[in-house]
Amino acid sequence: MMRTRPVKILADADQWARCAHQGTALLPGGGVGLAWTDLRSAPPIGDGSSASGTAVGLAFDRWGRLYRTDTTSNRVSVGKVGPAGAGTGTGGPSSPDIKYTRPTALVVDGDQVLYILDPGASRVHLIDLVSGTALQSVSPGPGTPAGATLGKVGVLVLLHGPDRLVVLDARCGPVRHQELVPGCAREARPVRVAGGYILWRRPDGRGYIARHDRPAGDGAELEVDGATDIVAWTDNSGRPGLLVARGPGRPFLRFLEHDGGWLEMEPLEAPGFDGGAIAASPSGRIAYSSAAATQWTAGSAARFVREGRVLSYRLDSGAYGTRWGRLFLDAIIPAQTGVALRFLTTDDDELAGPLDAAPASNTARGVSADAVVPRPDLTPPFPPRDLLDAAAAAVPLHRRRNGSEQPWHQRSADDPMETFEQPVTAPGGRYLWIEATLTGTGRVAPTIESIRVEVPGHDLLAALPRQFSREPAQADFLQRLLAPAEGLLHELDERAANRHVLVDPAAVPQEALAWLAGFTGLALDRRWPEAARRQLIAETFKLYRYRGTLAVVARILELYLGNRPSIVENWQTRGLGGRVLGLDPSGPESPGVGALGRSTGALGRFSVGGRRGSQSSFAAAAHRFTVIVPGTLSTEQRAVAALILDSQRPAHTLYTLCETHEGMRVGGFRVGLTSYPAQHPVLGPATVSHIRLGDDAVIGYGSITVPAPEASSAAGAAAGGGG
Incomplete structure (x- = not known):
């Protein structure tokens, strides 16, 4: 019976965070790529108390309509994002009873009630967007409204003089309030609120982002120089985060919550941003104000470093003198970029002077920017610098033409990820370190998703006469020489042992779907989505009974559409x-029967x-x-x-x-x-x-x-x- 060969894996986010990084950044779902130029070190922009643009409030309702305030005309307009968007029309949510003094921030709650902050009148105007009627104008309390966000219960309104948060409900007005004390810097003041976070600004332009329920003096969660505005943001996988604006003409910074800290993502380009307002649409896209109209962000603004390295922590095979097998790397390596690997093995349990852990460039926790790793004391050690420098030079990777080594594993046709293979070019040893060097062009960078290493490698040397492997150098050469051929045979054996997946519509490789459908008499239409074709094969016999x-x-139409x-x-x-015989009593007389x-x-x-x-x-x-x-x-x-x-x-x-x-x-x-x-x-x-x-x-x-x-x-x- 074929024996499945065990592997050591580097795949999830925690494993990659525990590696030593130099010019590399973590990916949110696990993986690593090249770092980009640090955009957080920006010169201060004013005191952050007001936006430089005329539009200081943007909000979307559930229908995707955009509401925008204009402090020049003192009105709220409604429209869409783009050249002919909000701000260019004359209509908007209004009422003869409401006179805007200086409308600023906007919030739409779950009941589709629009909250319009009017600091000039120290009031908040509420408009029902379903009926288009004004509900009421309320005073949130002593002070000036400075910002608002949708909370878990009601709307959180930020007030100045004194600084505090007020929970406002459309049905019963102000509910409760919370005094705000800066825990990050005594001279800082709150200027924006988004989700559960508050942006604090110091006079020198330094910005701090902390939870509004954090105890005073407990420190800031995130420091961003020059921050002027924040908005709650969610990535494509539903992970929550924050988007930070830093004034006119600067890209937006993005941060995801990550194990109690923050993981910075690639910044977003915002051409023409006037420093006014930003908002997240129901679809997750980010809109911002510009001089002409409201625009969408224009993709990544990252400028990558041209080279970076990531060094794994020590991998343990559990046996001394282990000859490690093949390494498989899942990565996206665009043209003119590359990934090179080198290896270091040893049987020594203790090594003097191991390298220190180095966090990825996009991890930040508070103002110290330390790596977010729970229990760092549990991370296996790194090698000493002299041992790492003495490791063999890196060799090019081999791209596997038939995909992953895992039996019958198939990626979707639009997945750019590829599997690369390389034997571990290092002498036998219980412990293994892997160093990956990533190179890019500045605009394009490679990314690594996961690494798998066979441990131990093949055992063909045991089947040969002892004289062929008596010398360590000869044994290492034969181990590498026989690895490709033995690996091919091993994969064929694994496919044969798992051939039952070929008759499973949910697991059969995509290229074998037509072959499987032939057993049921089906001729598949390639225009169908792959998932629909699989489900059709699974239900064929049941559908034939009632054809x-x-x-x-x-x-069948439901499966396709x-x-x-x-x-x-x-x-x-x-x-x-x-x-119909008979007429309504109030109608004409019944016709004669002829x-x-x-x-x-x-x-x-x-x-x-x-x-x-x-x-x-x-x-x-x-x-x-x-x-x-x-x-x-x-x-x-x-x-x-x-x-x-x-x-x-x-x-x-x-x-x-x-x-x-x-x-x-x-x-x-x-x-x-x-x-x-x-x-x-x-x-x-x-x-x-x-x-x-x-x-x-x-x-x-x-x-x-x-x-x-x-x-x-x-x-x-x-x-x-x-x-």
Whole structure:
């Protein structure tokens, strides 16, 4: 039986944080890359008490609409991000009873109530965005409102004179307050609040960010010179953090919470930033004010160092004289960049003068910028400098053409990560250190995700005569010489031992999906998403049992589109075949009866049981159905959906494909048949008589940005009025 070869792994964030870094930075999910130029050392910009731009407040509602304050015109405008965005129109949330003196910060709570801070009047104006009406104007207490953020319960309002936080609720006004005492510097004052954090500024421009519930004198959590504004931010994986602005023309700094400290991410470019306001949209993008309009950030502003090194802590094989095997490295190495490895082994348990741990350049905790490593005393030691300098030179990496060494492991087609291989070029020894040297161009840098090292390596030397491995130098040479061939055989054995995954639709490699589908008689369409093709194979036999039914047609369309369509047979919406006997008492008189219903089927000028004319109700509705798809289909999706319907519908039926686009129209729809009332993760419930359909609310599925709908294959052709 084949024996799985154990490996030593460097993969998660804690392992990489415990390594010694020189010019390298940690990745949030685990991994390491090149560091970038330190942008935190910026000259101070004023005292941070006010923004230099005219717009000092930005906020988004759940519909993605942007609200912006303007201290020049003393108004609040509503619009969108871009050249024709907020600030260029004349409309905005207002009321004849509200006169803005100097509106600044804006906050939208979960009930879609807009809080407008008016320091000139020392009040906070509340406007219901659903109905567009003013609720009230309240005084948060003695002092001047300086900032606000959405808290766990209500809205946190920062007041000056004295400095304190007030919890404000739209229903009952101010709830409670908390006095603020600077724990980081006595002369600092709070200037901004975001999430659970407060930005403190000193007169010399030094900024400190600390939790608002941190005890006085407990120190700052983060120091950023020149910080003028902060906003709560979440990365693509949902990890919380903060984004810090530092005045006009400077990139925004980003920090993620990391093991009780902070992990700095690549800064964001903000061309034309006027120092006014920043805000996070419901989709997670960052908007900022500029002289012309409100703009989106423009990607990474990082300038990477050209070379960096990361040294692993000591890896222990557990046996003296161990010959380490192959090393596998998962990395992204763009053109003109590179990664080189060198190794150091020893059997000595104790070494004099080991190197000290060096934190990554983007880790920070308080003002000392120490590495965030829980229990650093548990980190295995590093080698001495002289031993490291004596290690063999690095050799180039080999990119594996067939991907990872793990059996049947496949990455998605759009994953840029690749697996590289290299034998451990060092003599046998119980302990191993790995040093990786990363080189980049300044604008482009490589990243390493994980490292795996076989321990021990292959044992082919034991099968050869002893004379071939009696000398250590000869044994090392043979160990490396036989490693590639033995590794290939070992991987083939592992694949054979795990060949059961080839008949598992969820685990089979992507290139073998068509082969597996052939056993069920399926010819897969490559236009389908990979996950949908896998699920179709898994459900094939169950679907074949009921082939040709509405349930199967709907299920196959759902697998491809991701949303379950509604299939309406036309007889369900045909109404009555003829006119109705009897009239409303307030209407015209009943017509005279001028024929025999039994012989002619006609009573006067109306008929019972059928439509007068050449087409009967049976001919209009029988064997016909309408497929109503939520949303708007692309040209490719529409072609694939038509192919599914042509191949899966009963041969004697006709169909119409209808798309709902951005929503359904009011009038002529049938709930449960031709319409989809649903809750969207961004959109909230609509209030009847307080919404404008197509403007600030839609019924059914919607999105923040609705693309221009393409021509539907049968727009509005659904029986009974359409989608």
